[in-house]
Amino acid sequence: xxxxxxxxxxxxxxxxxxxxxxxxxxxxxxxxxxxxxxxxxxxxxxxxxxxxxxxxxxxxxxxxxxxxxxxxxxxxxxxxxxxxxxxxxxxxxxxxxxxxxxxxxxxxxxxxxxxxxxxxxxxxxxxxxxxxxxxxxxxxxxxxxxxxxxxxxxxxxxxxxxxxxxxxxxxxxxxxxxxxxxxxxxxxxxxxxxxxxxxxxxxxxxxxxxxxxxxxxxxxxxxxxxxxxxxxxxxxxxxxxxxxxxxxxxxxxxxxxxxxxxxxxxxxxxxxxxxxxxxxxxxxxxxxxxxxxxxxxxxxxxxxxxxxxxxxxxxxxxxxxxxxxxxxxxxxxx
Amino acid sequence: xxxxxxxxxxxxxxxxxxxxxxxxxxxxxxxxxxxxxxxxxxxxxxxxxxxxxxxxxxxxxxxxxxxxxxxxxxxxxxxxxxxxxxxxxxxxxxxxxxxxxxxxxxxxxxxxxxxxxxxxxxxxxxxxxxxxxxxxxxxxxxxxxxxxxxxxxxxxxxxxxxxxxxxxxxxxxxxxxxxxxxxxxxxxxxxxxxxxxxxxxxxxxxxxxxxxxxxxxxxxxxxxxxxxxxxxxxxxxxxxxxxxxxxxxxxxxxxxxxxxxxxxxxxxxxxxxxxxxxxxxxxxxxxxxxxxxxxxxxxxxxxxxxxxxxxxxxxxxxxxxxxxxxxxxxxxxx
Numbered sequence: 001x002x003x004x005x006x007x008x009x010x011x012x013x014x015x016x017x018x019x020x021x022x023x024x025x026x027x028x029x030x031x032x033x034x035x036x037x038x039x040x041x042x043x044x045x046x047x048x049x050x051x052x053x054x055x056x057x058x059x060x061x062x063x064x065x066x067x068x069x070x071x072x073x074x075x076x077x078x079x080x081x082x083x084x085x086x087x088x089x090x091x092x093x094x095x096x097x098x099x100x101x102x103x104x105x106x107x108x109x110x111x112x113x114x115x116x117x118x119x120x121x122x123x124x125x126x127x128x129x130x131x132x133x134x135x136x137x138x139x140x141x142x143x144x145x146x147x148x149x150x151x152x153x154x155x156x157x158x159x160x161x162x163x164x165x166x167x168x169x170x171x172x173x174x175x176x177x178x179x180x181x182x183x184x185x186x187x188x189x190x191x192x193x194x195x196x197x198x199x200x201x202x203x204x205x206x207x208x209x210x211x212x213x214x215x216x217x218x219x220x221x222x223x224x225x226x227x228x229x230x231x232x233x234x235x236x237x238x239x240x241x242x243x244x245x246x247x248x249x250x251x252x253x254x255x256x257x258x259x260x261x262x263x264x265x266x267x268x269x270x271x272x273x274x275x276x277x278x279x280x281x282x283x284x285x286x287x288x289x290x291x292x293x294x295x296x297x298x299x300x301x302x303x304x305x306x307x308x309x310x311x312x313x314x315x316x317x318x319x320x321x322x323x324x325x326x327x328x329x330x331x332x333x334x
Numbered sequence: 335x336x337x338x339x340x341x342x343x344x345x346x347x348x349x350x351x352x353x354x355x356x357x358x359x360x361x362x363x364x365x366x367x368x369x370x371x372x373x374x375x376x377x378x379x380x381x382x383x384x385x386x387x388x389x390x391x392x393x394x395x396x397x398x399x400x401x402x403x404x405x406x407x408x409x410x411x412x413x414x415x416x417x418x419x420x421x422x423x424x425x426x427x428x429x430x431x432x433x434x435x436x437x438x439x440x441x442x443x444x445x446x447x448x449x450x451x452x453x454x455x456x457x458x459x460x461x462x463x464x465x466x467x468x469x470x471x472x473x474x475x476x477x478x479x480x481x482x483x484x485x486x487x488x489x490x491x492x493x494x495x496x497x498x499x500x501x502x503x504x505x506x507x508x509x510x511x512x513x514x515x516x517x518x519x520x521x522x523x524x525x526x527x528x529x530x531x532x533x534x535x536x537x538x539x540x541x542x543x544x545x546x547x548x549x550x551x552x553x554x555x556x557x558x559x560x561x562x563x564x565x566x567x568x569x570x571x572x573x574x575x576x577x578x579x580x581x582x583x584x585x586x587x588x589x590x591x592x593x594x595x596x597x598x599x600x601x602x603x604x605x606x607x608x609x610x611x612x613x614x615x616x617x618x619x620x621x622x623x624x625x626x627x628x629x630x631x632x633x634x635x636x637x638x639x640x641x642x643x644x645x646x647x648x649x650x651x652x653x654x655x656x657x658x659x660x661x662x663x664x665x666x667x668x
Contacts, residue, residue, distance in 0.1 A: 130576040131583065142513050145521040179476050179564040187479040187561045211568035215576045227521045228565050230513040231558075234545035235569035242464040242549045243577050246609055249465065250602035261598030264591045268584035275580055 001030065001316050003309065004083035004092035007037035008061035009099020010298045014038070017098060018045035020305020025052055027306075028313055034092055036079035037061065058082055061099075064298060068102030072110060080104060084111035087291045094292035094312045096283075098300050105143055108286040108293035115321070117328030120144050120151045121288030122158055122226070125233070126167065126281035129217035135281050136214060137163050137172075137221045142230030143286060149192040152176070152223050153200055157327065158287050159221035160203040165320035166311070167220075175209035175219030177228060183207065189225060197223070202327070211235075240276050279304040282311030291321060335364065335650050337643065338417035338426035341371030342395035343433020344632045348372070351432060352379035354639020359386055361640075362647055368426055370413040371395065392416055395433075398632060402436030406444060414438060418445035421625045428626035428646045430617075432634050439477055442620040442627035449655070451662030454478050454485045455622030456492055456560070459567070460501065460615035463551035469615050470548060471497050471506075471555045476564030477620060483526040486510070486557050487534055491661065492621050493555035494537040499654035500645070501554075509543035509553030511562060517541065523559060531557070536661070545569075574610050613638040616645030625655060 005021060007014040014037055021033050022045070032052050035042050039057035046053065060077040075081060080099055084107040086092040095112070097104050105123070114121055122140035129135055137159045144151065156174045163172035176194055178186045185208060186194065197205045209218045211232050224232065247269075251258045262269065274280070283296035283304075292315045296308045315321070339355060341348040348371050355367050356379070366386050369376050373391040380387065394411040406415060414433055418441040420426040429446070431438050439457070448455055456474035463469055471493045478485065490508045497506035510528055512520045519542060520528065531539045543552045545566050558566065581603075585592045596603065608614070617630035617638075626649045630642045649655070 130580050145513060145519075145524075177565065179479060179561055185479075190479075190561075210572075211565045212572035212575075215572050224565075227513055227524075228562055231511065231545045231562050232565050232569045235566045236573045238546035238549050239570045239573040240577060241546075243574060243606065243610065246464050247602070247606055250605045251599065253605075254599065254602045257598045258602050261595045261602070264595030265585065265588065265599065268581070268588045268592050268595070271584045271587075272577065272581055276577070 001028075001313065002032040002034060002092045003312055004034045004036065004086045004095045006080040006083045006095070006097035006099055007035040007042050008079040009097040010296075010300060012299070012301065013098065014042050015045055016301050017305055018042055019302035021053065021309065022046070022050070023302055023306035024309035025050065027310065031309075031313065034083070034086060036083045036086075056082060062103045064100050066100055066103060068100060068106045069110075071100065071103050072106045080107055081111070084108070087112050093316055094294065096294050096308060096312060098296045098298055098305070101295055104293065104295050105286055108289050112289045112291055112293055115288055115290055115325050115328050117330065118154060118158075118288040118324070120147065120154065121286050122155045123284055124159060124162060124287045125278065125284045127236070128215070128275060128278050128281070130215050130275055132217055134217065134220075135167070135278070136217060136219055137167075138214070138229060138233065139221075139223065139287065140226035140229050141233050141284060142226045144226035146227070147189070147225035149189060149196050152189070152193040152225060153196045154288070155223045156197055156200065156203050156205065156221065158324070159223060161320055161324055161327070162285070162287060163220045165318040165323060166314050169220050171204050172220035173206045174203050174221045174223060175206050175214075177211060177214070177222050177224035177232070178208035179210070181208045181210060193223075244273070280307060283308040285315070288324070289321075292316065335362075335647065336366040336368060336426045337646055338368045338370065338420040338429045340414040340417045340429070340431035340433055341369040341376050342413040343431040344630070344634055346633070346635065347432065348376050349379055350635050351639055352376055353636035355387065355643065356380070356384070357636055357640035358643035359384065361644065365643075365647065368417070368420060370417045370420075390416060396437045398434050400434055400437060402434060402440045403444075405434070405437050406440045414441055415445070418442070418627075421446050427650055428628065430628050430642060430646060432630045432632055432639070435629055438627065438629050439620055442623050446623045446625055446627055449622055449624055449659050449662050451664065452488060452492070452622040452658070454481065454488065455620050456489045457618055458493060458496060458621045459612065459618040461570070462549070462609060462612050462615070464549050464609055466551055468551065468554075469501070469612070470551060470553055471501075472548070472563060472567065473557065473621065474560035474563050475567050475618060476560045478560035480561070481523070481559035483523060483530050486523070486527040486559060487530045488622070489557045490531055490534065490537050490539065490555065492658070493557060495654055495658055495661070496619070496621060497554045499652040499657060500648050503554050505538050506554035507540045508537050508555045508557060509540050509548075511545060511548070511556050511558035511566070512542035513544070515542045515544060527557075578607070614641060617642040619649070622658070623655075626650065
């Protein structure tokens with residue numbers, strides 16, 4: 001198992017990336033890590049005894065404000081591009097990055113490549129179900145801005161494969177995000193998608209679900225178009241962040257009494273933070289490609305990097321991509 | 335000023351509705367309230383000295399699970415239908431309901447009627463800006479499932495008129511909800527809308543805004559299609575509700591220490607609740623009709639009913655609908 005790591009992507013790179021890889025390599029000593037990036041920078045955080053960690057030196061990197069497709073095409077020696085090339089050439093089995101999301105999506109599509117038969121790979125994250133240890137997979141989170149019903153059906157199948165293989169859910173319940181739960185509800189896109197999903201026998205489609213209910217676990221997989229998925233993800237993130245910072249401010253403003261109260265509630269507040277933290281499920285996967293292409297937040301720390309490596313390990317071990325190929329690629333006539 | 339009130343709509347009707355009207359009538363003794371509904375039920379909550387409150391008796395009402403358009407067409411004597419008819423016939427200036435949202439939208443469109451020149455009235459709510467007394471107007475929240483760029487431009491104008499007239503913002507900043515802030519971002523719909531909004535000189539268009547940032551007040555008016563708006567609203571509501579209930583549960587689970595902590599933090603927690611409570615801005619308006627058609631949550635209490643009456647009062651006093659007619663109806667050639 002070989003993972004190509006873009007060591008230069010993210011706000012805290014390469015330190016957080018290298019430290020995360022070191023954490024993960026303790027759990028998975030058989031994984032070969034290929035770190036793409038500036039050797040002198042990377043070496044600062046390594047000792048000499050990590051024989052399963054290789055450095056592939058390059059000076060070039062993609063910045064967070066680079067225009068994605070142009071960056072992938074022009075910066076041929078960028079750490080992210082070289083890591084994607086390694087996957088394409090069969091020298092690595094998966095790619096990890098905390099860098100420019102758009103560029104990683106472009107690298108995934110243009111370099112790693114789609115599985116034959118999958119029209120639009122979807123960006124998938126496992127989100128927390130509040131008050132429970134499980135989560136739900138939401139896709140597409142914005143790999144595509146415009147989708148057809150057929151794409152959404154493929155998202156349903158992709159999500160179902162992911163939930164089954166990577167999260168170990170036997171018969172994932174697939175819901176369609178809609179503006180009401182009734183069968184007749186929706187836009188032209190969701191009405192047509194509902195019809196097609198109802199006919200798709202390879203998944204367990206449970207009907208429409210509303211954004212209000214997804215955090216409570218009404219479905220294991222929630223399917224939506226990339227524009228709506230992006231808006232829903234950012235609404236959840238924005239609301240959670242704002243509530244937490246408002247709570248902090250309210251506590252600070254309420255003086256000594258508030259501070260003692262907060263101290264007594266420390267465990268409860270920590271529990272709240274843990275429950276909302278979806279980095280615990282790993283990163284976002286551009287799913288439907290020939291290999292795992294996985295992205296974590298740019299501001300990520302070593303722990304979240306290690307969690308994402310663990311997620312990639314599960315994806316590789318379960319051979320979820322091979323299962324997808326089996327499902328989607330037209331069978332050859334032997 | 336005469337307001338037609340659907341006294342039978344909502345989970346706590348008619349009690350919460352009548353008590354809310356009584357609260358509001360103290361502030362606005364010159365408003366005539368017309369209460370449509372079961373006289374014997376309504377009278378329970380009135381005394382004899384409310385000369386500005388009239389009861390128009392009817393036995394029929396629309397239930398929360400009635401199919402909206404069918405209910406409006408068949409239940410001709412329903413309290414909501416009679417209230418809308420009163421507005422249409424010029425016997426009342428606005429309608430208020432806490433009942434079936436779909437039915438009220440249908441009653442607004444089919445009975446009260448659109449302003450000439452406005453293709454798709456939009457459902458608008460003022461949402462809280464966290465850590466601030468102001469809010470922002472979000473529309474369309476789901477009056478329409480499919481929108482064209484031209485509709486979104488009209489939402490921009492409608493929202494701007496509302497923010498100016500009802501919320502007193504001199505030059506409302508209008509933002510387009512998109513999957514990135516850059517000009518080139520978006521779906522086919524938002525790209526075309528961006529172009530048209532940039533050319534619309536009657537409003538102050540500030541460009542794209544992301545769902546992550548709207549609660550922090552990046553714009554005074556946020557424009558989106560009805561499907562996305564509905565999903566964003568429900569995501570915000572769902573996330574806020576889940577966090578608050580999780581916090582409560584965490585506090586209960588942390589025993590005596592937690593309970594004392596919560597007691598000390600009472601003010602901070604109350605502050606959190608107040609900040610998130612968007613009922614303080616009134617109800618949702620189906621905007622673009624010939625008269626104010628305003629809806630509050632079905633679970634609403636007397637205070638929120640009174641707040642919504644205050645909002646309707648401001649809408650009528652500012653003559654925002656007349657201003658809209660001036661803007662949209664083709665001028666007659668005198």
